[in-house]
Amino acid sequence: MIKIQNLTKRFQDFTALQNVTCTIGTGCIYGMVGSNGAGKSTFLRTLTGVYQPDGGEVLIDGQPVWDNPAVKRRIAYVPDELYFLSGASLKRMARMYRALYPDFDADHFWKLCDKLQLPKNKSLGQFSKGMRRQAATILALATHPDYLFFDETFDGLDPVMRNYVKSLICEEVLDRGASAIITSHSLRELEDVCDQLALLHKGGLVLESDIEHLKTSQFKIQIAFHEEYDRSKFEGIQISHFEKSGSVCNMIVSGDREKIVQKLQEMQPILLDVLPLTLEEVFTYEMETLGYTFHIDELQEEKNHAGA
Numbered sequence: 001m002i003k004i005q006n007l008t009k010r011f012q013d014f015t016a017l018q019n020v021t022c023t024i025g026t027g028c029i030y031g032m033v034g035s036n037g038a039g040k041s042t043f044l045r046t047l048t049g050v051y052q053p054d055g056g057e058v059l060i061d062g063q064p065v066w067d068n069p070a071v072k073r074r075i076a077y078v079p080d081e082l083y084f085l086s087g088a089s090l091k092r093m094a095r096m097y098r099a100l101y102p103d104f105d106a107d108h109f110w111k112l113c114d115k116l117q118l119p120k121n122k123s124l125g126q127f128s129k130g131m132r133r134q135a136a137t138i139l140a141l142a143t144h145p146d147y148l149f150f151d152e153t154f155d156g157l158d159p160v161m162r163n164y165v166k167s168l169i170c171e172e173v174l175d176r177g178a179s180a181i182i183t184s185h186s187l188r189e190l191e192d193v194c195d196q197l198a199l200l201h202k203g204g205l206v207l208e209s210d211i212e213h214l215k216t217s218q219f220k221i222q223i224a225f226h227e228e229y230d231r232s233k234f235e236g237i238q239i240s241h242f243e244k245s246g247s248v249c250n251m252i253v254s255g256d257r258e259k260i261v262q263k264l265q266e267m268q269p270i271l272l273d274v275l276p277l278t279l280e281e282v283f284t285y286e287m288e289t290l291g292y293t294f295h296i297d298e299l300q301e302e303k304n305h306a307g308a
Helices: 040-047 090-100 106-116 129-142 159-176 211-216 257-265 279-289 296-307
Strands: 002-010 015-024 029-033 055-060 075-078 147-151 179-184 196-201 204-210 218-224 238-245 248-254 271-275
Touching (some): 002 040, 015 040, 015 055, 029 159, 040 179, 075 129, 090 129, 129 147, 147 159, 159 179, 196 211, 196 279, 211 279, 218 257, 218 279
Parallel strands (some): 029 179, 147 179
Antiparallel strands (some): 196 204, 238 248
């Protein structure tokens, strides 16, 4: 289990993480989304012991990570900016990993190489971006760690390869009881693989919940009446978002769906539809209630512009 309490990390001119607190259980896939500069990479680097916390603590199974080689050997980390030995091939990287990780499974690694059709003797510097990402991911998985940390793991992978990498991560978690943390700009990449999702914004953890709760605790209501009305008409109903155009109102509601729909039907509306929410919408509306105005579905656009 990973326990993070009031984690703070500062650099010279800004604070990257501010009082982040969360607990990540064993056998869990924990997804974290956030905009550029939100602190996702700093979060993972602090969890792996690359950075020393300036405040708070990071404990893995009760042990601090910083300056603790025994704990670090149980962690595999695939950063956003990949690093390989200069001119190294997969064979050379496999030898290095075998020396660093006692549990490195060479047979499993080479099977994955064959399945992905990755050349074993070619310099990794000549690999495409996606191939380099695949190589780093299977090197990490072959160490059979207790904790897997992936920063933008699906970046550069085509849709087929994304699904395959997701399946590999899920197999490691299910078969061995490992825990994984995956960061991304896009909720769409995470919602079908993660048990929990968290939103990091400006160095703070502003929302955290399990997937099922996010999907079932809120729903969208579209409703209309002949007469004029406003939000006060729905007193007693927990509304996190209210938007009215003409006679039609769209609102995001929390609570017992059947009871709320029955209550609305008793108002005799001329239109009443109950619509499912995407996770992007859930996070966006939750952010609005917290006073944040950026939209989750704009995060991928930010990334695309940054890479253009």
